[in-house]
Amino acid sequence: MKEIYAKFVSQKISKTRWRPVPSGSLQTAETFTTGSWDNEKNYVSLWSIGDFGHVDSDGGMDGDHQLLCESKHHGDVMDLQFLDQERIVAASSTGSVTVFLHHQNNQTLSVSHQWTTAHYHTGPGSPSYSSAPCTGVVCNNPEIVTVGEDGRINLFSADHKESVRTIDNADSSTLHAVTFLRTPEILTVNSIGQLKIWDFRQPGNEPSQILSLTGDRVPLHCVDRHPNQQHIVATGGQDGMLSIWDVRLGTMPVSLLKAHEAEMWEVHFHPSNPDHLFTCSEDGSLWHWDSSTDVPEKSSLFHQGGRNSPLLAHSISNQAAAHPSLLTSWLSADPAKDRMEITSLLPTKTLSVNSLDVLGSCLVCGTDAEAIYVTRQLFS
């Protein structure tokens, strides 16, 4: 993490997401999208870090990311996900869910579909209609699942006007985030510290399982599922704690790790190197958690691969996934031993880091100090 580029963009960034790389391709990350919040006019923007093939003399690339295109967004961008290579789903504080289409030939961003009243307190059509912010969205093309402050869960299909499934009053408190577990199961986290697993095959509005931290009811703000092991999830809470859960085992987290000093806004496993985890927080810090360091015997090949070339690391970690002894680094992580290697990625603490995303060796994050940070040498 030697070089990190900052760019001030004159809007508070609420979300940053890499465009997924087509599976099986050797491309590296080069385009990401951002959403802004708390501005008079909010935007969904697309940025490129690629400099269109130019590599300067010393082999490095010019670090500055350039704006490709942007589109106005009604309300704060609460969450943002790529549906596929071209389509972006944005959740709005006005309760609407919008699908933006990126036209790559002329670099424009247009609204391709919108569910205007996805989340609401008082129904559309009634005179006292009041919308509720949509707080989270997760995509698994063509399925889009949204959650909101109204405690509602919507399942949309990208091609259908009406929602496929709606669970009203799914939660008595605010749902903060959602992720897919095993299709068709989803997992939500709420503001009273609970994880709920929902199975869309089951009728009714009861979750199939509830997990929670006992006692404190600390709100959970984010959740991410281990990319290879679908039963492991990581959550981040209001007190900045990182919890690792095995949804198969009981209702308690497997480990609780003291992390940030304030709300943890996002947690992400590295998609191809899941021993690495990234978290960001309201306290203005961005952390890299490396759990691979506490198992010395597996390190040599794996680490060199990771250091020298991201591609090699990728292929090796796939092998690792097939090897049971390497599977459990997160579950066995013992906080008492504290052998997890944690690095802070931002040079100075700023205002809240609201969002981050990792892909390959690239990381992007956005802050309330109106800066976007990008690095391309995560493992160097």
Add this chain to the structure above:
Amino acid sequence: MEDLDGEPAVTLIPEVNSTKKQLCFDWGPGEMLTCETSFNKKAKPEAEPTCPYIYILRKDMDVHSPILRKLFNESHGIFVGLQRLEEELSGRPRKAQLVRVSKNYRSVIRACMEEMHQAATAAKDPASSSQLSSQVSILSAVELIWNLCEILFIEVAPAGPLLLHLLDWVQLHMCEVDNLSADVLGNENPSKHDKFWNLVTVLVLQGRLDEARQMLSKEADANPGSAAMCRVLGDLMKTMPILSPGNTQTLTELELKWQHWHEECERYLQDGTFAPSPHLSLLCQILLGNEAVILEQKELLGTWYHLMVTQLLYSHPTVKPTELHIYAQSSLDLFLGGESSPEPLDNILMAAFEFDIHQVIKECSIALSNWWFVAHLTDLLDHCQLLQSHSLYFGSNMREFILLEYASGLFAHHSLWQLGVDYFDHCPESGRVSLELHIERVPLNTEQKALKVLRVCEQRGMTEQVRSICKILAMNAVRNNRLGSALSWSIRAKDAAFATLVSDRFLRDYCERGCFSDLDLIDNLGPAMMLSDRLTFLGKYREFHRLYGEKRFVAGASLLLSLMTSQIAPRSFWMTLLTDALPLLEQKQVIFSAEQTYELMRCLEDLTEGRPTCSEPDGLGPQADDVETTKVEMLRLALARNLARAIIKEGSLEGS
């Protein structure tokens, strides 16, 4: 920069009726001047009294410029870093650090200026282009002032190095010469370019003698007749003694050498070496510091402070900081020549040369439409311990007063309020109070934003504000019928009264519907249940239902009874509780012991005793009354039967 002495512009405000005593102005937040109007009154004459339309006369436009937002955000980071620096290095020599901070501020200004300049050239309509250009010139003036303040107040350069810094300062801000140089050198025959001698003169005026010599050698190549003269002048330029940063020579040595060099120049001029070429002769006279000759180059100099620095370079290279203002004043007088009066920028620079920091800050505050510059400069100078003696009659010191103004301006902006928080934090006297007043007024449109505001308050222990924000959120949730959310918020605020209110809503809903909503929350209250009696009751009552559902009747029964005997349950709810006891009384096995049954009976009697048997005033009608009476009858019967069974059971157990 605004002109102070200009005629005030007349602004026509539509729809103002001054005869109705309605015309009133007020300063709103963030440099905003507002005025009430009678707009929209005619459109809806029958409408209920509404908020009058307010006309915004003037507002701080700077804060809304997207490019300046970068300046605000980036400098916020530097500001916070500077305050931290203060904590880290108390006592140690800090000059180098402070100079670095000052340079960081300036580089942010420069970056912003460059971007603004690009935007101005790219802008399509002339209005916005000229607006951006004027912003560029303001920023460039700001940077000029900052740089001078850095040299004089932060760097505190002594005689000798002082002049080198001033030269850098002039060179940095008179950058037209670079364009000119590129233009001339781009020509295939530079010395024939019609601006060639202009360029050489400017280079000499700015003290860039190496470059000037290169130019002269070009002239020598192109014009063999003057080659000898050029060589002599070039040698003079080369031998001019200057203080180099790494050199250890003393000022006296330098002065001595300089004196020699000066005499040598004089000699060449006197013996007519340069007589054939008026250009070279002019250059030599500049090297000699001839005031009249230098002043003739007014066009090339452009500004009085350039004149001053050139004059100092060739006449008083070892000028002391304390003497600066004398030269500054005379240069200004010479330059203006009594034809025009000094502009605000001139006054500010002059005040700086006079080392009158407070005058600099005062003039800047008047001339600039935004507090950004003054706030950051004042803070930095305060860290240099230059402002301590000065306290103002309105309570706080100057640094704090200006920072408060700037931070309030940030709070007036839709999105920049988060930056303002850190500025308030570093105002020891009234920062906290101001923050308390401002933070409560941040509109909360999503819970996410509310959480951020709450975090700000909680970190600073502002319990009153935390409670008020949570209450707002809880009220919103109740209004939206989100009882679970409302309860969560009132628990977070530790607001017992509101928790009681929400618990009552839950219980009412239960009585109406016969089932609980939001079980996920109520089942997981934990210690939070203790917040209010009603909430405790709600949690315990739900626990009873769970026990009943799990068929743990004995535990359930004693819990139910204790709810009444311990007076946690509200009286109005006792009948429901007793009704809940009915199925337990009717179970095959005996659940309530004899003693418990007596307690239940007492509760029932307490309840029925208080209320009149025929209750007309409650208006429920005879039917409801009948139901109630039947219920009581049934309960009495069930209690009596249970008592009988319990006595038999307890007796027989003892007997066996």
